[in-house]
Each structure stands twice: as structure tokens, then as C-alpha cells.
Amino acid sequence: MCGITGIFDTRGRRDIDRAVLTRMNESQRHRGPDEGGLHVEAGVGLGHRRLSIIDLSTGQQPLYNEDQSVCVVFNGEIYNYQELIPELQALGHVFHTRSDTEVIVHAWEAWGEDCVRRFRGMFAFALWDRNRETLFLARDRLAVKPLYYALLPDGFLLFGSELKSLLAHGGLARDIDPLAVEEYFALGYVAEPRTIFRQALKLPPAHTLSWRRGQPPAAAKAYWDVRFSLDQPLALDEACAQLNEKLRESIRLRMIADVPLGAFLSGGVDSSAVVALMAGLSGEPVNTCSIAFDDPAFNEAAFAQKVADRYHTNHHCDLVASDDFDLIDELARLYDEPYADSSAIPTYRVCQLARRHVTVALSGDGGDETFGGYRRYRMHLMEERLRGALPQKLRRPLFGLLGRVYPKADWAPRVLRAKTTFEGMARNSVEAYFHSVSILRGPMRDKLFSDRFRSELAGYSAEEVFRTHAQRADTDDPLALIQYLDLKTYLVGDINTKVDRASMAHSLEVREPLMDHELVEWMATLPSSLKVSGQEGKYLLKKALAPSLPEDILYRPKMGFAVPLARWFRGPLRDRVRQAVLGPRLAATGWFNQDYLRHLVDAHQSGASDYSSPLWTVLMFEAFLRNVLDAPTEQAVLLGATPGPR
Template identity: 40%
Template sequence: MCGICGIYLHDNSSTIDGELLKSMADIIRHRGPDDEGFHFDRNLALGMRRLSIIDLARGKQPIYNEDETIVTVFNGEVYNYLELREQLQKRGHTFTTASDTEVIVHLYEDMGEECVHQLRGMFAFAVWDKRHRRLFIARDRLGIKPLYYHTVIGKQLVFGSEIKSILRHPKVKASLDLDALNNFLSLKYVPAPQTMFEGIKSLPPGHTLSCDSHGINIRQYWDLSFTNNDHPRQREEVYAEQLEELLRESIKLRLRSDVPLGAFLSGGIDSSTIVALMSQIMDKPVKTFSVGFKQENGITDELPYASLIAQQYKTDHHEIIITARDFVDMAEKVIWHLDQPIADQATVATYMVSKLASQHVKMVLTGEGGDELFAGYARYSGERLSPLFRLIPKSIKSLAQMVNNRTTGLRRQRIALNALCQVDEAQRFATWFPLFNHDSKQALLTPDLQNKFNGIAGNQAFAQQLARTDATEPLNRMLYVDTKLWLPDYLLLRADKLSMAASLEARIPILDHKLVEFAASLPPNLKLKNLTRKYLLKKSGRKLLPKIIIDRKKKGFPIPIYKWMENEARPLIYDTLSPAAINKRGLFNYVYVEKLIKEFESGTTEHYHHLWGLISLELWHRCFLDSQ
């Protein structure tokens, strides 16, 4: 695991300032505190920071092929590197290290840009082909590892694992992308290829970028297909066994490491299943790490469930309790590490449990992806019900919607009803993700932005993804959209940036692309059976986990943020959302912001979502725009 960065000049006669590249690498030192490395070749420069996981002594980067005409810097892990290495050696390639990175240069020698199809893992890497003076960049299929880039007036390409690295370049100015702001206010996050920074793009998952004197070319090399289901229909028990075997294999591959490792354990079905299988595979206790939250009446969260699994499998278990003070103190630091605001209250918890784990191990397995592959969210049940809801006469639905929108409290129920009322598929999907709905967003914005942001943001991103999928069944279409948007641009962004902030590698076995493709090939009723979500994953886990873990209601991170914002975190509201702060940005109508604050103070607890989104945005401005 590393952080990478680089600069390519379209003018072959120009050279690159070595101090600039070092500065770009230094600011992401947290991604790789163990080592640094650089490569310069006139108009091309590559840099990296290394977190040593495999071949600690010899796996330094950049890594070269035999005649040093191919060089790479690499962030991530290639889990099938031993198998690839054996094949490459049989074809005559000579290896000088035992690292997974070295297979990339030799694969590229043999296959060029098609080498990405051979890689099983998480990655964002850059290859410099000196023979053709071409830069080749690739990002893994699901978007576990990030990669950002910026073109400087068509004269150069600047890229990095984190946006803050790109911002070190003197020709790159930090400025707000208003279209991205529009998306953020609707969706809670910014969908790729946009970022919150004008002119800085995120390379989408499953894409490559090549750059030479002729220009830049971006192409997609992988997509999730729901039509590759030519296997014969099996009994449920057979599918469950296949799922367990694929997950077991994925975990075994991700246990390849030369450093101590462990797992995050929330007490949910995904992380609990991973810990159970790790315990069966490993010959020593799994080190597990959990987070809880301190409230006035004690601790009410997921820790008892995590402890139950830890006791059952005799793990070496560690817990951390987060207070409101931690939440306030860490809020701005977390936004800096994320590069972009996401309206997510779990960010501080993710960062602090990563810090805890980094005191004991250098790598953890985590449970992201189970909900998006196997239909774990309530919105999937809602999508199953939407055809029935559309049979209700329009007049009755309109009345229900009107009453619904004037009701305070019951936020999730109101979101569900609004979503079910939508006929348009993209609109319906987007309605499940509101930070601000259309009316509240219009009230929030200044008149100029009201005119610019006409319509609800998320629709376009959702419509684009729906147009690309080969899925025909409504559930699979929704799973595709979540796999392309919510998963990489919200969940995986959080997982990567906040584990790397603690110099900790996070590996995600559920998102092995072979397992992802298997899940896509399953009949929809094995993911959502009647209204039972994650049906097959639960069936597979019943012989591993207690019934209470399998059958309990999904909670996520049960953070008591609204209580904290009523009390210890209230000064954060007054600081970040003061009249001076709001007016300085020139984006929002302070009268409406003040209304949200007053209603929150009078008991409208749902406004903590709105307020935290606005607080995150203001902290982002302070971290990145004010600093320039």
C-alpha cells in the first residue's frame, strides 16, 4: 500500500522540478511512512510513498523491468501475484524482488495495457513506457484505490492518490466546482468523475488513462454484467456453499502479508463472517478492532455484538470508545484526510478505529460491499414494493405526499414515501439519497445558485449509470447504480482515506471481483427474498454465526450525533454556520440556515443531517480553499 503521484509534460523538451514532485509526495506521507522513491525522465516524473506490506527489504519503488524501459509506481495489492509471477518466470522474465508490484512491469511488457485484466486485487498504478514515451494509469475494477488527475491548460497532466498532492502544483488552484456542490447537496457525496475541486477529476473505477504527445485517452476495461448467468439453476444450498467458498478463497488471498494483520469487527453480518472465516484459516487468534460511542446513559451501540463474535472465535479483541469531544476535535482533521466533504457522521469513528488498529497491525480486513452486492439496504425492499405502490390512484398518492412533506420526524419513513411516489426510475433511485430535497435546497441557496441549479442533482448521475447497465430486473439495476456510485464515491473513499490517514492498509474480501461477478449472476430472489435482505449471505453465514447476528436489524454506525450536536458539539454549529461564515462563502441564504439551527434546537432532530452536511462543507472550505 502506498501513495503515488506524478507529472507528465506534453512538451518532450521540458523538464520537471524535482522539488515539486518531492513536495507532492511529502504531503501524502501518511499513506507510506516507510519509504519514498522517485523516477525522472525529462518530461515525466513519478513519485511514491511506501507502506511496506510484502517483501519489506527489497520491495522499494519505483520498480523496473530487466532493461529499465518500463517503470511503475503502485498503490494497492495484487493478491494473485504469486501465480502471475510463476507464469511470467516460465515466459523468461527475471525478478529481482518478491513484491507484488514487480509483476506489473513484466505483465505490461508482455500485454501492454491489457495487463489489467490479469490483476486480481485493489490498485491504482502508473506505468511509464520509455520505449513509446507513454504514460499508462489504471484503477481497480470497483474503485477501492483512488486516483485523481488534473490537466494544466492542455500542457501537462498531474496525478496522485490524493487531491492534496495535486494541489501542491503551482498551476493547480483550489476552487469550488459548483456542479459538484449541487450533487453534494442532493446526494451527500460527489459522484466520479467529478470532485469538489474545479478541474480535478477522479479516474472512474475500472478505467485506464493513457497519455503521450498526442493527448489523453480514457477507456473502460471492466463493467459489472448481470447477464453472465449461464450456469444452471442450483438449489439454494449449493449457491450458499459456492458463496462461502468464494469468500474463503478471497480471504486466503488477502492474508498474504509479511506484516501483522487483523480485522475490523462491527458485529454486523459482513465483518462477523469475515472474522469467522479468518479464524478458521489462521493458525493464531485474529486481532479484531471495534468502535463504540459514549452517551449520557452509558454505551448503546454495536459493541455487545462485536464482543459476542470475539468471544465465540477467541479473537485478540480491542475496543475504543468515542466521545463527543473526540468528534469535535477530529472533525476538521478527518475532512482534510478525505479531500472532499461527505455528509457522513461515521468518518471520525472510522478514523479512530483505524488509529487503534495501527497500534497493533499494519493491515486489516474490512466488511464493505456486502450491502451493495446482496441487497442489504432498506431502499432495495422499497424498490421491490414500488410497482405495487404505483397502482395507488395518483390523487391519493399526492395527498399522502403532501401530508408526508409537512410532517416532522420519521425522516426515513418520509424519504421512503417520497421515493415510492416517483415514477421515473432515476428520480426514484436518487430520492433515496437526500441531504436536501429539491424544495429545501432551493430555500438554502442564494438566488443566483437557485437559477443555476434548476432541478434535482442526483438524477443525471443515476440516469447515466442506468443507461449503461445490461441489468433488466429492477433490483439488479439499483444494485448496479450503487456499485458504481455510492460504493466507490462514498463508502470506499471513506475506507481508503481514513485507514491510510492512520498508515493502515484496508483489504476488502467481499469486493474480490470474482465474488462480485458471482453475486451479479445470482437470481435476484437470492439477494432479496420476499423482503428479507441479504438472503443468501445470511443463509451462508448461519453455520458460522449466532442467530442474533444473522437476524438482527441492520444498524450501521449508530452514532449519537444528534445528542452530541445538542450538547458538546453545539459550539461547532455556531462556529461553522455563523452569519459571517455563511456570508463569506456567498452560497447559502443565512435566514434558511438559521431556521434549520433553531428548529434543531427546538427538537427537530432530523436536521442534524442537514447541519452536519453544511458543517462538513464549511470545514472543507477552511482546509483547502482558505489555505490558498
């Protein structure tokens, strides 16, 4: 796992400032503390920070083809590289290393832009072909690895694994995109391809960007998508057997490493499945890492220990205090953009623990999206049945009225918390799902934003992100549609972003066997009834793992990786929340309704409502403003000045 960065002159062969490229590269040292390298020639500069995982002695980057006309910097792993090497050798290519990186340059020579279709892995890379005068950027199918880019007004293209490398250049304008702010307060992250800054973009999942020197601006191009055909009617026993085999293959590929390797173990179904299958593939005890919370309501350590004992793993568990909230500013600096998933705190801690014992850790991330595990999937399917029973011309006015008048009863038993259900019933499927996953739903965002900011949005709603993806989903199956939406939004913008930054902060490589694209494709051919059956999510996965895991691991209620925000904001973080949410930094933007901000704080801290998630979202936005937006630019540092509020 590494960090990449670079500068490309799209107009000609102007000199690349080596000091600037070095600064951009060093801003990502945490991603690759082992080695650093640069390639600089007329009009092109590539930078790389290396975390050595495979071919420790000869896998340095930038890496070249035989005549050094093709150069690559690469972040990630090509898991099937050992299969591709003999195929490329048969085509006449000569290998000088044992690294998966060298496969990329020869695959480019052999197959051009289609090379990415041959790669099975997680990757973001930049490749310069001098003979074709072409820069080629690529990102893996499910966006496990990040890649940002920005075209500056002077024609220089910047790119990097993290936004901080682009900011380190000094030429990127820090103008905030209002549409990104709307997406953040709806979803808790800024959705691909947008970033918080107007001038910068994320390369979307399964996309490439090919730019020939002197040519007009290029557009990102998709090379893959998942299609939910649902057309493979397997018997349950046969589906279980095939799933077990595909899981073993995916995990086996991800156990290739020349450094210590282990796994996260939370005690949930997904991580327990990965550990169980790893144990069957390893001749040595598996290294496992988990964290325990001192608050029993959030502690799964006993379940993790049960799996560790069953498979005789080398288990490491750290106790994390339930008041572990001193990471707020650190997380803001780490993520570079506003990011509001509070499970970033325990994720950061478990990566910190794992790095003390291993360099590579396998995770269970992606299991809910791939196998149908979220509780919201079952709720959505129940609502879909009700929506199907009533025409929309009747549903919208009836349930719209009920949603408006029914109180927000956070204090009540779940069966009485019907406001969200009523609001969802008044909408179509895509609108309802967006509504259900929003942190601040539409009416709350209307109250949160000032009149001035709403005018800047010009009617834009983050719901447009979901509508755009839904048009490409090519399915009318209710479960398949929302799985597709999650694969394009939540998995990419939230889960993968969280794990990448938290792991890279500790120079830890995390691999994702449940996000293997061939496994995802295969699962998309199976009927939805094998994913959610009645009120049971992950139906097929649990049946397949029944011989390997105890019933209380497979069928206990999902706990999640949560922290006690509601208690924090009424207790130890009471004053900090009030100062941040009602303080001068947010007010200086002019974007927020101060009366509504005060309502959120007062109602939560009095116990009248649970606004912990909206308050955390506001708190992390304020932390972003202070720690990223207000951080001195390179020009400001040179002039001895700091930027003012924007």
C-alpha cells in the same frame, strides 16, 4: 498500501522540477511512512511513498523492468500475483523481487493496456514506458484505491493518490465546480469522475488513461463492468456451498502479508463473516479490533465480543466517548473535498486502534451492496410493487400532491413517516432511488441555494449521475438496478473514500474480501430472490453462514456505524453549528439562502425537526472552505499572502 504522485509533460520533454515533485510526494507521507522514492527524467516525474507490506527488503518503488525502460509507482495489492509470476516467467520475463509490484511492469510488457484485466486486487498505478513514450494510469474495478489527475493549461498532467498532492504542486486552480457542490449536497460526496475543483478529475472505477507524449488529450477508457445477468438458478444448498468456497478463497488471498494482520469486527454480519472464515484459515488466533460507544443506542461491542469469544481471537476494543466530535477540522483536511458521512469519525477511531496492533486489516465493507443488505433495498422493492400497480400518469399527480402536503414527521413512529414514500411513488425507479438516498432532497436543495448559485447550475441536478449509470446497467430487475447504482456511486464515492482516507491517515492497509470482483461477478449471476427474500436482506449470505455464526448476529436489526448528531447539535455542538452554518465563511460564497440556513438551525435546535444530516453536510462544507480552500497555495506561501474568499 502507498501513495503515488507524478508530473507528465504531455507536449514534450520539459524539465521536471524535482523540488516540486518532492513536495507533492511528501504531502502523502501518511500513506507511506516507511520509504519514499522518485523517478525523474526529461518530461516525466514519478513519486512514491511506501507502506511496506509484501517483500519488505526489495519491494522499493519506483520499480523497473530489466532494462529500466518501464517504470511504475503503485498503490494497492495484486492478490493473484503469485499465479501471474510463473506465467510471465514462461514468457521470458526475469523477476528481481518477490513483490506484486514487479508483476505490473512485466504484465504491461506482455499484454499492454489489457494487463489490468489479469489483475485481481485493489490498485491505482502510474506506469511510464520510455520506448513507447506513454504514460499509463489505471484504477481497480470497484475503486477501492483513489487516483486523481488534472491537465494544466501549460500541458503538464498532474496525478496523485489524494487531491492534496495535486494542490501541493501549486499550479492547480482552486476554482470550485458548482456541479460538484450540487452533487455534494445531494449525496454527501462528489461523485466520480468530478472533483470539487473544476480543473481536477478522479479516474473512474475500472478505467485506464493512456497518454502518448505529443498526442492530443486522451480519454479515460473502461476495461470492466459488472453485468447482472441473474441467470444462474442454483438450489439454495448449492449456492450456500459455492458462496462459502468463494468467500474462503477471497479471504485467503487477502491474508498474504509479511507484516501483522487482523480484521475489523463490529459485530455485524459482514465483519463477523470475515472473522469467522479467517479463523478457519489461520493457524494462529486472529487479531480483531472494534470500538465501543458509551451511548448504548450506538454500541455493538457486546456482539463483537460474542464473535471474538467464539473464535478465540486476540480482541482489542476501545471505548469512544459519544461526544467524540473534535475531528471535524481534521476530517476536512484529510478528505480534501467536502465529505459528509459522519461515520468517518468512528471509522477514523477504529483505524487508529487497529494500527496499534496490526499493519493490515480485513474489513466487511461492500457486503451490503454485494449481498443486498440495505434496508432501503427492501423499501425500494415494496415501492416498486406499488409503482407497478398504478400507471405513472396517475401516480405522478396523486402522490406528488400527497408528498407536498404531508408533513415531515421525524418525531412520529416510522409507519407514519410517509412523506418520503409519497414523494418516491410520484417518480420513476431511478428518480425514486436517487430521492431516497439524497441527504438534502431536491426541494431542500432548491431552498438551500441562492438564486445566483442556481443560475450557475443552469438546471443541472445530481440526479443526472444516477440516470447516466442506469443507462449502462443493462437490467430491468428492480433490485439489480439499485445494486448497480450503489456499486457505481455510494460504494465508490462514500464507503471506499471513507475507509481509504481513515486508514491511510494511520498508515494502515485495509483489504476488502467482500468486494472481490470475481465474487461480485458471481453474485450478479444469481437471482435477486437469493439476496432479498421477503423482508430479509442478505438472504443467501445468512443461510451460508448459519453454521458459523449465532442467530442473533445474523438476524438482529442492522445498527450501522453512527454517531449521535441530533443530540450533538442540540447540546455540546449547539453554538459551533450555529456559528459555522450562519457565519461569515458560508455567507461570503453567495451560494446559500441565509434565511433557509437559519431555519435549519432554529428548527433543529428547538426540537421541531431533525435536520441533523443536512446540518452536518453544511458544517463539513464550511470546514472544507476553511481548511482546504483557504489553505495557502504554494505561490501564496512564497509571497507571504493567503487567498481570499471564493
